[in-house]
Amino acid sequence: MGVEPWERDILAKEEMQLTTDPIEAAIDDHIYFSKEASSGGRGFGGGGCGCN
Amino acid sequence: MADKTPASVSAALAAATCSLLGSMPAAPVQAEEEPDWDFNTALLYYGEDNDRVQDLSLNILARRYYVDDRSLTLGLTVDTLTGATPNGAIRQNVPQTFTRPSGSSAYTVPAGELPLDDTFKDTRAAVRVGWEQPLGRLWKTSVGFSGSREYDYTHLGLNGSLARDFNKRNTTVSAGFAVAHDIWDPVGGAPIPFAPMLDVGDTSNKTGSETKDIIDVVIGxxxxVSRRMLVQLNYSFSNSSGYLTDPYKMLSLVDGTTGDTIPRVAAPGAEGPSHEFRFENRPGDRTKHSLYGQAKYYMAGKVLDASYRYMTDDWKIDSHTVDLRLRWPLGEYSYIEPHFRFYTQSEADFYTISLVDGAELPRFASADYRLGNFDAMTAGLKYGWKTRTGNEMSVRAEIYTQNGTIPGDRLIGNQVGRETYPDLDAVIVQFSYHFSR
Structure with a gap:
């Protein structure tokens, strides 16, 4: 499992990063944190607002 | 009054809390001698139907790269929130009057309608600062601060992470932590648990501010897997302690036979609630465990991003989340990305739609629909393109729906056929601009 260093051409593409759009990820996490009883998973669980 | 709203995108937390482990994109490949600023910006509109929550949010995330893969991240989010939100009371066949959280006036909900508190209007500002750098050849660390402020809520948080590469950098093991101290300063004061809603001007059912502390740990x-596939698996632990109640949510006190809310008469000459309402009360501690798996798979130019999360907590809420995105290139400079998300959760063990008059009070109770049993679905489409100057823009439009159920055996008397879960339909529209300098 895995690749050699010279085989990382595709993995280095921006669209292959785990989070391609950090702001969109943060926005989504916050929307769902505010409207659902779950949070976190990808990163920390959230908080920072009175949304419970 | 600050609400429980969506996109109050706590950049502070959103970014700071959401990110550390894996949420931040990998640093782009660039010449080490060329320190650079990278800006991600977004304007978001989130709007719920029936004049419920509306949010307009401006987000900026700037990252400066230094030599040796060190980087500084600065984030700012400003949210403007308006609209109405369910206050927890049930529908009645007669109008219902409620004292506003401030205690200075009242509002009335027409007969048959879901009681919504329309008083909240808030502006929220959130900041985050992060520093990331390698430690030797295989280790990487980060530290960060997050803070946010809205009218009735303040958040302060610290976070840090450590990661190490193994196996020719094909395997990365990471661990992160975050601690936060949040302060509730509710409009009118935090209600005494289960205290009755009182007449306008009577604040003897309220106290001052409250706090809560949050500890998060993520191990990933x-x-x-191959030249075309990458996977991530995270375990998360989160503990919140302190004031976890929503100071603006209440429950209707109902007759045990008819299920109707007990009428109430205001003091002579005073304006006040038309019925008996009790402020909610949640446990002062909550521990959550999550397992999160994500896979990215490259297929002849297209990229599938699939993730699943299982969460369970000691409030007896279990949830499952599936998220799918497919980035589909349209030529060399643009792409479309359909997005589908499904979420389902079971209710908290203290969730109830009403309290029965004369019965012994439960230890805890909340009628907050977000602690109920519901499914949610998101469907949307994003279109992104590169400009002539090499910057990136994108627009996305999504719909988000929640459909809940209230078990029939929970309904009393006239509640049958009248009380339904306050389903939600919302739209999400976002414009993003990504550029470097």
Whole structure:
């Protein structure tokens, strides 16, 4: 499992990063944190607002 | 009054809390001698139907790269929130009057309608600062601060992470922590648990501010499977303690036979609630465990991003989340990305739609629909393109729906056929601009 260093051409593409759009990820996490009883998973669980 | 709203995108937390482990994109490949600023900006509109929550949010995330893969991240989010939100009371066949959280006036909900508190209007500002750098050849660390402020809520948080590469950098093991101290300063004061809603001007059912502390730990493994596939698995632990109640939510006190809310008469000459309402009360501690798995798969130019999360907590809420995105290139400079998300959760063990008059009070109770049993679905489409100057823009439009159920055996008397879960339909529209300097 895995690749050699010279085989990382595709993995280095921006669209292959785990989070391609950090702001969109943060926005989504916050929307769902505010409207659902779950949070976190990808990163920390959230908080920072009175949304419970 | 600050609400429980969506996109109050706590950049502070959103970014700071959401990110550390894996949420931040990998640093782009660039010449080490060329320190650079990278800006991600977004304007978001989130709007719920029936004049419920509306949010307009401006987000900026700037990252400066230094030599040796060190980087500084600065984030700012400003949210403007308006609209109405369910206050927890049930529908009645007669109008219902409620004292506003401030205690200075009242509002009335027409007969048959879901009681919504329309008083909240808030502006929220959130900041985050992060520093990331390698430690030797295989280790990487980060530290960060997050803070946010809205009218009735303040958040302060610290976070840090450590990661190490193994196996020719095909495997990365990471661990992160975050601690936060949040302060509730509710409009009118935090209600005494289960205290009755009182007449306008009577604040003897309120106290001052409250606090809560949050500890998060995330442990993750990222593995390169092949030239075209990458997977990540995270375990998360989160503990919140302190004031976890929503100071603006209440429950209707109902007759045990008819299920109707007990009428109430205001003091002579005073304006006040038309019925008996009790402020909610949640446990002062909550521990959550999550397992999260994500895979990215490259297929002849298209990229599938699939993730699943299982969460369970000691409030007896279990949830499952599936998220799918497919990035589909349209020529060399643009792409479309359909997005589908499904979420389902079971209710908290203290969730109830009403309290029965004369019965012994439960230890805890909340009628907050977000603690109920519901499914949610998101469907949307994003279109992104590169400009002539090499910058990136994108627009996305999504719909988000929640459909809940209230078990029939929970309904009393006239509640049958009248009380339904306050389903939600919302739209999400976002414009993003990504550029470097």
């Amino acid at each position: 493994v990222t593995q390169v």
